[in-house]
Amino acid sequence: VSDLLTIAVPKGRQFERFSAHLAERGVDVVFADRELVATSHDGTLRFLLVKNDDLATYVGHGIAGLGVCGTDKLDETSYEFYALGALPFGGARMCLIGRRGQALHLGAGAAVKVATRYPAVAREFFHNRGIPVDIIKLSGSVELAVVLGLAPLIVDVVETGRTLAAHDLEIIEEIGRTEIQLVANPAIYKIRYRQVRELAERLLAPLAVIGDGSD
Amino acid sequence: MNQPQRKTRLQLPRGAESLLLEEAFVHRRVIATIADLFTAWGYMPIQTPVLDFFDGYRQLLDDDDARHTYRLVDREGELLMLRADVTLFMAKQIGLAIRSMDLPLRVCYFDAILRHQEGGDLSHSEFYQVGAELVGLAGVEADLESLALLNRLLEELRLPRAVIHLGSRALVDAYTGDESVRARLRKGILARDWQQVENELGTQVGARARELFAYVASGAEFLADAAQLAKGQPPTVAVDLERTAHIVATLLPMLPVDRLRVDLSEVGSRHYHTGLAFSVYLPGVGSAVAAGGRYDRLFAAFGDGAPAAGFSLFLRKVEGAMQDRERFLPPTERVRIPTDDFAAAYRHAEKLRAAGQVVIFS
Numbered sequence: 001v002s003d004l005l006t007i008a009v010p011k012g013r014q015f016e017r018f019s020a021h022l023a024e025r026g027v028d029v030v031f032a033d034r035e036l037v038a039t040s041h042d043g044t045l046r047f048l049l050v051k052n053d054d055l056a057t058y059v060g061h062g063i064a065g066l067g068v069c070g071t072d073k074l075d076e077t078s079y080e081f082y083a084l085g086a087l088p089f090g091g092a093r094m095c096l097i098g099r100r101g102q103a104l105h106l107g108a109g110a111a112v113k114v115a116t117r118y119p120a121v122a123r124e125f126f127h128n129r130g131i132p133v134d135i136i137k138l139s140g141s142v143e144l145a146v147v148l149g150l151a152p153l154i155v156d157v158v159e160t161g162r163t164l165a166a167h168d169l170e171i172i173e174e175i176g177r178t179e180i181q182l183v184a185n186p187a188i189y190k191i192r193y194r195q196v197r198e199l200a201e202r203l204l205a206p207l208a209v210i211g212d213g214s215d
Numbered sequence: 216m217n218q219p220q221r222k223t224r225l226q227l228p229r230g231a232e233s234l235l236l237e238e239a240f241v242h243r244r245v246i247a248t249i250a251d252l253f254t255a256w257g258y259m260p261i262q263t264p265v266l267d268f269f270d271g272y273r274q275l276l277d278d279d280d281a282r283h284t285y286r287l288v289d290r291e292g293e294l295l296m297l298r299a300d301v302t303l304f305m306a307k308q309i310g311l312a313i314r315s316m317d318l319p320l321r322v323c324y325f326d327a328i329l330r331h332q333e334g335g336d337l338s339h340s341e342f343y344q345v346g347a348e349l350v351g352l353a354g355v356e357a358d359l360e361s362l363a364l365l366n367r368l369l370e371e372l373r374l375p376r377a378v379i380h381l382g383s384r385a386l387v388d389a390y391t392g393d394e395s396v397r398a399r400l401r402k403g404i405l406a407r408d409w410q411q412v413e414n415e416l417g418t419q420v421g422a423r424a425r426e427l428f429a430y431v432a433s434g435a436e437f438l439a440d441a442a443q444l445a446k447g448q449p450p451t452v453a454v455d456l457e458r459t460a461h462i463v464a465t466l467l468p469m470l471p472v473d474r475l476r477v478d479l480s481e482v483g484s485r486h487y488h489t490g491l492a493f494s495v496y497l498p499g500v501g502s503a504v505a506a507g508g509r510y511d512r513l514f515a516a517f518g519d520g521a522p523a524a525g526f527s528l529f530l531r532k533v534e535g536a537m538q539d540r541e542r543f544l545p546p547t548e549r550v551r552i553p554t555d556d557f558a559a560a561y562r563h564a565e566k567l568r569a570a571g572q573v574v575i576f577s
Contacts, residue, residue, distance in 0.1 A: 062501020082407045187503060189407075190380055190478065190496045193431045 004039065004046040005195050008055050008064035014180065015049065017089040018068050025202055045199070053139075056081070056183075065188035065196065072157050072178040076120045081183040084196075085204040090180035092159045093171075094121060099146055100170040104153070106131050114153045115145030122155040125175050143167045232341045232531070237545060242343075244543040245372065245534060246325050249345050252371050256364055258323040258347050263304035269296040272303055275516055277398055277486045283330045297329045300485070301344050301527060302510070309350060310517025318351025318521060346507070348525030353511065357524045358462055358491045361507060365526050366470055369495070373538035377497045377504070379474060380431070382481030383459060384488040384508065389449040390416060390424055404428045404482050423447055430479045434463040437477035455490075462491070487513045491524065497536055504532045551577040 009015050019029055028041040036049045048064050052073060059067035060079030067081075072094060074081065096114075098104060106112055111132035116122045119135045126133035138145060142156045147167050157178055158164065158171060182203055189196050227233060234242055250260070269286055276284065285297040298304050301324050309320065325345050347364055349357045362379065369377045387401050396415055403411030407429065413421030427448055432440060441460045445453035459477060466475055483492035484506060492508035507526025514521045537543075550567055554560045554576045564574040 060501065062499070080406065185501050186407075187496045187501050190431070190494075190503075191378060191498055193478075 004044065005066065005192060005199065006046040006048060006064040008048045008050050008058045008067040008069075010052040010055055010068060010070075011049055012052070014052065014068070014070070014090055018087070018180075021087060021089065021203070024207055059183060059185050062185045062188055065185050065192065066199070067183050068180060069183055070157075070178050070180055072118055072121070074181065074183065076118055080186055082186055082189050084182045084184055084200040086179040086181055087203070088206075092157045092178045094118070094175045094178050095156065095158045095171045096125070096173045096175055097143070097146070097154045097156060097158070097164060097169050098152060098172050100168050102152065104172065112153060113151040114155055115142055115151040116155040117142055118155055118157075121175065125155065143169055240545045241534065241540065241543040242530070245530065245537075246345065248371060248543075249368060249530075250323070250325065252368060253323040253347055253364075256321070256347070256367075258321040261305055261308060261322045261324050263298060263301055263308060263324060263326055266295045266297050267304060267307065269294040271307065271517075272296065275303060275487050275513065280486065285329050285331060298326065299328055299330045301326050301328060301346060302348065302485075302513070302525065303487075305348065306510075306513045306523075307517045310514040310519070310521075313350075313514060313519045313521055319357070320350040321347070322350065323347045324527075343530045344527045345530050346525060346527030348523055350514070350523040351521045352524070353522035355458060355461060357522070358509060359465055361491075361524045361526055362462065362466055362475075362493070363469065365493075365495070365505065365507065365528075366466075366474060368528065369474075370471075372533060374497060374533060374536060375471065375538065377474070377495050377533075378476055379493055379495050380476050380478035380481050381434075381459065381463070381491070381493045382477070382479045382483075383455050383490055384483040384492050385455045385490045386427065386452060386479060387482050389451040389455065390420070398486070400424075401482050404480050405484060407480055427452065428479050428482070430477070432477055433473065434467045434475040434477060437463055438467075459491075483508050485510070493526070495528070497533060499536055500532050502532070504529055546573050549573045549575055551575055553577055 009018055022029060027045065029038050029045070029047050031038045031047070031049055038047045038049070039045065040047070048058060050058055052070065055067050055069045056073055056077040056079055058064045059069070059081060060077065066084075068087065070090065072092075106129070111134040112126065113134045113136065114122050114126070115136040115138050117138055117140070119137050122135055123133060136145065136151055142154045143163060145151045145154055146169060153172070155175065161171070164170060182200060184196055184200075266287075269284070273281065280299070284299045287295050287297070289295055305322065305324060309316070309322065323346065326343075328342050328344050330342065347361070349360055362381075365379065384401075387397055387404065391397055391400060400412060400415045403409070403415060409421070409425045409429070412424050412428070415421070416424055427444060430440070430444060438460055441456045445456050463475060463477060481492050481494055482488075487510045488508050489511040490509035493506065494503040495505035497504045505526055505528040507524070509522070509524040511522040512520065514523060534540075550572050552560045552564050552574060560576060564576070567574045
């Protein structure tokens with residue numbers, strides 16, 4: 001068992017944002033070409049670079065003690081986590097989306113067909129409204145479902161709205177906000193509570209606060 | 216072979232587990248070692264039924280527990296449940312007969328349980344629980360005995376980095392008498408979800424509760440902090456923290472360094488916990504490997520009441536982490552004896568077996 005505290009971080013744009021966030025707090029992490037594991041320059045932290053969809057699994061099984069993960073993904077998993085706090089980037093809206101100008105009669109009899117990468121979120125939204133729903137699970141390019149006629153509605157994360165506009169889609173309703181959370185595996189939090197708390201404070205506190213503390 | 220046949224012939228049901236050869240051997244040896252330990256402490260085994268009537272347990276299960284229980288209907292139409300928690304089944308077996316028993320009673324068990332697990336961790340619906348329960352003692356001495364025995368078990372299995380996190384359900388009860396609020400509050404605390412705690416108690420009281428339930432520290436630190444922690448808290452909190460401090464102060468000199476911590480978010484995962492509550496965590500294992508505490512009202516659900524305290528350990532979670540695991544391995548040296556004359560070979564083999572050797576006929 002490694003004594004380094006391990007953090008699972010998502011590939012792609014979220015990693016770029018997180019690594020910039022780390023650098024502002026004096027932690028540099030660089031993954032060598034094609035490497036998926038890296039150690040911070042001070043040798044205290046280990047980072048795993050994983051797909052966003054798999055991140056909760058690595059933390060849930062305790063392979064990583066901490067994870068940087070969107071609440072959109074966390075809401076889709078049944079693993080238990082401690083949510084330590086939201087990071088100041090990557091927030092978005094979870095939305096119900098349909099074709100622009102399309103007349104919809106939700107709850108008018110038959111189940112509404114919805115394509116989504118977030119079946120749990122979509123199911124909860126419609127069930128809370130008492131509307132029967134037929135969920136079609138997709139893993140990407142969800143907007144195509146409406147364009148190609150797979151489903152009249154999609155539930156998906158919207159950051160800028162440009163993709164929707166490009167496909168002549170519009171937001172029908174904002175279901176909720178998503179944010180990037182720092183989460184901990186409960187057992188690892190317990191075992192290494194001091195280290196996890198110190199790191200969480202460092203990562204979650206505004207820069208001004210960290211600066212005040214070090215002066 | 217069509218697809219359904221292939222599936223039923225080649226796979227186990229989702230979540231089921233089988234052990235083969237060396238792994239099964241180690242498992243049995245570990246159980247025998249634990250049984251010897253429990254026997255030396257005066258604990259007698261109890262064998263609980265693999266299934267029982269669901270209705271008798273429903274009031275003792277919260278909705279999540281009930282949802283994770285495997286249920287089936289028997290030929291008479293009765294709803295049955297598979298054993299999902301040995302403590303519950305044991306409580307019924309003992310509760311029904313408690314009037315004729317001499318208390319206190321020390322019992323131990325070694326049984327598989329089945330709980331449905333949602334989502335990712337589908338490989339583990341079947342767990343092997345070993346546990347010890349002390350029935351009929353309400354005092355702190357039963358809490359001490361349970362924790363001391365648990366520590367001995369961790370030593371016996373050579374798990375030096377295991378840590379016991381100690382808390383109390385009574386602290387939740389100090390905040391509210393409303394059963395449904397208690398249940399939601401307990402879940403919020405267990406999840407360290409302080410927003411949920413504030414939702415249940417309001418902002419001001421919720422913030423005070425957070426100060427208490429977020430507390431984690433070493434046993435020695437807790438002894439220094441306990442009086443300060445009680446300030447501004449509901450009146451019974453101080454009494455419960457004093458009890459916890461007594462337990463910690465008594466056990467600390469007996470336990471390895473950093474074995475015992477006080478973690479007030481440990482409020483007991485089961486609906487039926489009452490006072491002391493604790494869990495054991497182990498580096499490299501992503502969830503608690505053991506849990507226990509006090510449950511003084513459980514037996515009354517099945518007959519005459521009796522206070523009780525105990526713990527259970529998820530054996531399969533720790534078997535891979537034991538140091539010196541080789542002491543549980545089967546002997547590798549085997550004497551092979553030809554059986555040209557079977558009667559002579561048998562007599563020779565028995566002599567060698569009596570001397571402790573493994574002998575196989577070849």
